[in-house]
Amino acid sequence: MRTRSQRQRRRRILQAAAALASRGGVEAMQMRTVAERAGVALGTLYRYFPSKMDLVVAVVSEEIDLLEASIERRPPGAATPAGRAVDVLMRATRGLMREPELADALIRSLVMSEVEAPFGDRMAGLLLRVAGGGLMVENASEEQFGLASSLSGVWVQELLEMLHGRRTYDQIQRRIELAASRLLADF
Template sequence: MAVQAASGTMSRSQTQRRKRIVQTAAALAVRGGVDAMQMRSVAERAGVALGTLYRYFPSKMDLVVAVVTEELDLLEGGIVRRPPTADTAAGRAVDVLLRATLGLMREPELADALVRSLITAEVRIELDTRICDLVWRVATDDLTNLPVGEEVSDAPVDRDSTGYVLIGSLISVWIFELVEVLKGHRDVDEVERRLHITAERLLASF
């Protein structure tokens, strides 16, 4: 049975062990991408038994998601500390996506891990929802209830609304642009231009 991820269900030592595993996996990903995150290598470098690693992360993709989630935690924390100041929903949404892009481009292998996890069926819903919720709250200028890390917001998000669907469409464009950057077909300035054009059209009614 997998160890529960939420800090409230783990002891302090379990939480520290899990964090060490994720940090080890992230370090391997930075050097060699998802392919370098072999479960046996992660276990050896983190100083845990392979069976212990699998109790925390039943599959390699679970571990990839944990690494990517830490990056999202950092992004959310930065947004809470320094919220976007654009006057429009489109401008605020693009600000978030550009911050994410610039952060990921500092570690292209982690960017590759994010893209792979976002296009993998079994984890797409989880990460898509996390990113869409973040951009939605920023675009609608509702940061008062923005959850950070493992905190959970009580503020409802209407994921069936037209606005939320449009945010999802913008996220899909952003993922495609990330792929183009990783291929060397785009630079960040071009991504910014394209995101602004797309966001201004999609979110004009916000």
């Protein structure tokens, strides 16, 4: 269990890393620079995050935590499972696009990562909960989890297309709506 000062130190590190990535991508997240900006020794940073990719994964996890908190405060109101899933994914898109450099850096790093990142599974679990009316991963069938994972994968790909200027927000929304209506039809 972490002490309050350890949690605060970890939070400062994550904020420093996210701020650097939002200005210059993952390349700007040099461990020494993150440590300096967070006001911690480089050794302390490595105790919390043994590698740069571990740090990236932690920043992504924080973003998902924020999305989950937003959904708890204001649950999707759509009547259909697909509508609720689209609401969540488009909310996540808007949140990420507030800092496009950070979004691009995080998504690219996760796609290319050799570090196990729970991003896909967490997004799939979130989609299961909202689309399935509280359905938890442990209670979902393999097919249900697979469909939610597939929708999450479609979203990541569409997000990359938007970050590269090949899709607009409206185009992504239409594609996500189409994928969700097909993938979640039997939920």
